[in-house]
Amino acid sequence: MMGLGMNRRKALGALLAGCGGASFSCSQPVRAMRGYRMAERMEAIHRGMSFLYTCSGVEENFLRHGEDLLWCFYSIAECITDPEIKRKTLEIGRQRALEWRRLHPKVPADAGVGDVTEYAYGSYCSDLLGLRDERIKEEVRSAAAKVPREEFFGFDPTKEGPPGDIPRRCKTCRKKSVRGVQMCPKCGNPLRMEDRYDILCDAVICSYSGDRYGVRLGGSFAEVAQWIPTMRPYRVKTRVLDDDFYGIAYAVTHIIYAFNDYSLWRLKRDWLPQEYAFLREHLDMVIDGGDFETVGEFIDSLGAFGVTDEDPGIRRALDLILSKQNKDGSWGDPKTSIIYDYYHSTWTAVGGMMEIGWRGEGVIDPAALQAMQQAEAGA
Numbered sequence: 003m004m005g006l007g008m009n010r011r012k013a014l015g016a017l018l019a020g021c022g023g024a025s026f027s028c029s030q031p032v033r034a035m036r037g038y039r040m041a042e043r044m045e046a047i048h049r050g051m052s053f054l055y056t057c058s059g060v061e062e063n064f065l066r067h068g069e070d071l072l073w074c075f076y077s078i079a080e081c082i083t084d085p086e087i088k089r090k091t092l093e094i095g096r097q098r099a100l101e102w103r104r105l106h107p108k109v110p111a112d113a114g115v116g117d118v119t120e121y122a123y124g125s126y127c128s129d130l131l132g133l134r135d136e137r138i139k140e141e142v143r144s145a146a147a148k149v150p151r152e153e154f155f156g157f158d159p160t161k162e163g164p165p166g167d168i169p170r171r172c173k174t175c176r177k178k179s180v181r182g183v184q185m186c187p188k189c190g191n192p193l194r195m196e197d198r199y200d201i202l203c204d205a206v207i208c209s210y211s212g213d214r215y216g217v218r219l220g221g222s223f224a225e226v227a228q229w230i231p232t233m234r235p236y237r238v239k240t241r242v243l244d245d246d247f248y249g250i251a252y253a254v255t256h257i258i259y260a261f262n263d264y265s266l267w268r269l270k271r272d273w274l275p276q277e278y279a280f281l282r283e284h285l286d287m288v289i290d291g292g293d294f295e296t297v298g299e300f301i302d303s304l305g306a307f308g309v310t311d312e313d314p315g316i317r318r319a320l321d322l323i324l325s326k327q328n329k330d331g332s333w334g335d336p337k338t339s340i341i342y343d344y345y346h347s348t349w350t351a352v353g354g355m356m357e358i359g360w361r362g363e364g365v366i367d368p369a370a371l372q373a374m375q376q377a378e379a380g381a
């Protein structure tokens with residue numbers, strides 16, 4: 003899973019300050035649990051959640067990643083069937099949302115797109131965790147209306163799909179150029195373009211979050227979803243875990259999350275056949291590459307299509323996750339000090355291992371499904 007705010011390659015760095023062993027003891031007797039290696043999974047989930055609770059309590063981490071951590075707690079609590087973890091996670095989530103509200107009392111008068119999305123994500127999550135604030139929502143709404151549409155996604159989804167001509171920052175001088183520019187005007191270096199799947203992924207997350215919160219952030223998810231058919235088929239150039247692969251993989255998993263409200267609803271394979279096929283065809287490659295973080299997202303995304311832990315591929319994926327937990331309960335490369343890598347890996351590991359309480363079959367936004375299907379039929 004499943005950050006609302008950013009995807010992994012745009013992670014912000016932070017120190018692993020004070021993020022260590024926590025204690026969270028389960029007061030419940032261990033239930034007779036079904037499912038592949040379920041007792042070990044539950045034990046690992048408890049330790050992972052303890053890490054996340056502690057990690058979110060470190061001020062520096064929360065200042066950098068507060069919105070994302072609130073979403074982590076809310077979305078896990080919503081999905082997980084285990085009542086004890088659900089209760090504890092909501093309790094911690096509420097405490098952190100209180101802190102988030104304290105740190106974010108007012109949308110700045112000159113709010114740019116970064117402030118608007120930060121406030122929108124954090125306030126949406128705080129609302130969900132029981133700390134509603136209608137005044138802030140109005141402030142976000144009026145600030146969002148002043149930001150040009152293209153600034154949210156890099157394009158206007160009422161006019162076009164994810165474009166291929168948005169330059170990345172210059173590698174040499176870090177200058178950001180406007181759309182269409184191929185050479186850095188300052189130092190003459192050729193510029194690489196942003197990946198269209200990264201752009202799609204961010205637009206999916208942003209539009210979905212805005213719709214759910216009830217504030218327009220650059221466009222609706224239905225407006226974005228109509229362009230999904232133009233991004234298919236999902237073809238990776240080589241069988242390696244490179245940027246091309248991750249661009250597509252994260253676009254695919256986040257399309258699924260936006261349709262199923264982050265693992266609440268099961269999806270028919272007919273609704274997203276290419277996305278399902280992509281996950282199915284690349285699961286082994288991600289496992290063989292040892293990428294436990296992405297594997298977690300593949301498990302719950304495939305789970306949305308009814309693939310369970312009876313499946314041999316899912317079992318191998320769970321074996322990988324279980325083998326990679328750190329001593330402190332986290333997942334993540336012990337050689338890195340980037341806190342995002344730890345909490346996000348831990349979040350996706352928990353997401354992959356937990357038993358999800360699916361609510362039935364459906365999509366959260368039927369208009370978006372229809373927009374996508376009509377675009378496909380017309381294409």
Ligand SMILES: [Zn+2]
Nearest residue numbers: 172175186189
């Ligand atoms: Zn330059």
